[in-house]
Amino acid sequence: MGIWHDLLFGFSVALQPENLLAAFLGALVGTVVGVLPGLGPAGAIAILLPITFGMNAPTALVMLAGIYYGSMYGGSITSILVRVPGEAASVVTSLDGYQMARQGRAGPALAIAALASWVAGTLGVLALTLVAPSLARFALAFGPPEQLCLAALALLTLPTVTGSSVAKAYGLAALGVLIATVGQDPTGGLVRFAPAAVPGLSRGIDFVPVVMGLYGVAEVLRTAEEWMGRSRTDKTDMMAVPRLSRLWPDRDDLRRSAGPTGRGAVIGFLVGLLPGPGNIVSTYISYVLERRLSKQPDEFGRGAVEGVAGPEAANNAATAGQLVPLLALGIPFSSITGLLLGGIMLHGIVPGPRLMSDHPELFWGLIASMYVGNVVLLVLNLPLVGLFARISLLRPNLLAPVVLVFCVIGAFSLNNSVFDVVVLMVAGVVGYLLHKAGYEPAPLVLGMIVGPLLEASLTQTGLILDGQWSAMLQRPLSAALLGLMLVAVLWPLSRWLLRLLLVREPAR
Amino acid sequence: MRPRRSGVARLVALLLLVTAATFAAASLQLSLGTTQKPGPGVVPLVSAVFLGLAAVTALVGRRRADEGEPPAGAAARAVLVVAALVLVYPAALAWFGFSIATVALVWGAARALDLPARPAALLAVGAVGVSVLLFRVALDVPLPTGLVGF
Known part of the structure; x- marks a missing residue:
């Protein structure tokens, strides 16, 4: 009863005109971003964060979340029509979706993708509605020692699942924490690492220009390299968008998609709860599972409708799953939820288990807006699919310079300071070099966001436990979290040992 | 080896x-x-x-597959030009203000990305013009005017 009452309150927030508009604009921008190769949801959220400064917190978060789940659907459009995944979570969809398009079934493939996204997205939000409040209530028992463990756990787990090497990922997470320590010490007020020659450093380095640089400006540099590295024929060889003669799937398509959609929703939500890029990983799991369960596994890769429905359902449900730790614990387990967390903090709201009780309009407004947003996506995407497909053909040399303008305005308007523009540009060049050296920037962002929480809870824990740090093992929750941290450290170590043994095996 | x-x-x-x-x-x-x-x-x-x-x-450690080689030829030139533009831009922003500095930045980046001079100029003036109208005029964001006051 309580949850449904609160959800109704959430709908009263989500259905306010400005929040409805934010959900619509977020879903629209997200779809466009998903369609455009290169500029992923993290980049789009980073670039558009400053636009939300003038909005109230629920409206801002509704819009940013709309961009997130909108991009999940947008990515599938170009995957299916031109085999160019707009973002990583749509790579699997292109395997069968593009084959369906080549067989003249682009319309049914897009419709199945939209329907599976809508059904699984809604089921995912329903699960979020049920799970997040219970977890948040449970997490109210968390004190500084548990918060310290949670922050450390986030720093220990996300870097191991980002795709780059574990050492590189931990290094960047540590760099993120270091950058966050520049400026005033959160507990004592001492100004650190700010030489007098650089006065801007004394107020610290804001994470917004860093993120915009890492994802926006660095992307422009990468585009310059890729675009100029192509031959002239490659540049002019623009891909043709298939004609959409028939949009609606037939009864057989719908029957074959029902099971994969349901299973994809469950897989997506559960994988989304775990640290890491759940919306990408879940698509692969769903695809492999559907292929194993199929009576015609040979059809996969040749236009099996199950290969579109399952992964599309999974990546949309994972979006809701990833919001559970963010809303209930205030801890981001992925780079995108880290950016959403940053969006909350920019409005002066402290995320964490008290978010639900202290800011119910934000907590429940966001959840309710996701039900609305999923409907908006369905209504938006079916009729406008042809238009979105054409946006994907926008030449990168027109788009990239405009991204720079957005980044500059966003960074400057944060504090009306040129220093933030300096940070933006330096972060952009550093981001490009990091990318070339095989580093994924997500751990750095996470380090910058979680670092201050880690430092504050470290000091508070020291005071609470009176310096007896072993007492953390006597607190059941912190002991359990310490156990999880141990697993997080030992897991990659055991994989490394196993690999070492397997590599040596043939030499015997 | x-x-x-x-x-x-x-x-x-x-x-x-x-x-x-x-x-x-x-x-x-x-x-x-x-x-x-x-x-x-x-x-x-x-x-x-x-x-x-x-x-x-x-x-x-060992080399990993995700490590790229530095770009070469036209790609390297484009990256160097764009990198130089973005690193010089904050100083230009402080001296010449948002409009002039950003038109130069966008034009330079578009040229480095192989866009002909005239379309690049149109893109630069258009993008900056729309931004000034949207952010400075409509949203009241105090975009820097620089020493030349523009």
């Missing part, structure tokens, strides 16, 4: 190592506090040690 790490990977690892050493040295100047009240130097020092270890691992 073990494949050599790419030049960029070695450069980045070295830069990270220098950063770690600088932060570690500066952290040691701060108080480390006690077990009851950790000082402001603890978290930066521990993080610097982690960063240093990671940088050393990246320097001596």
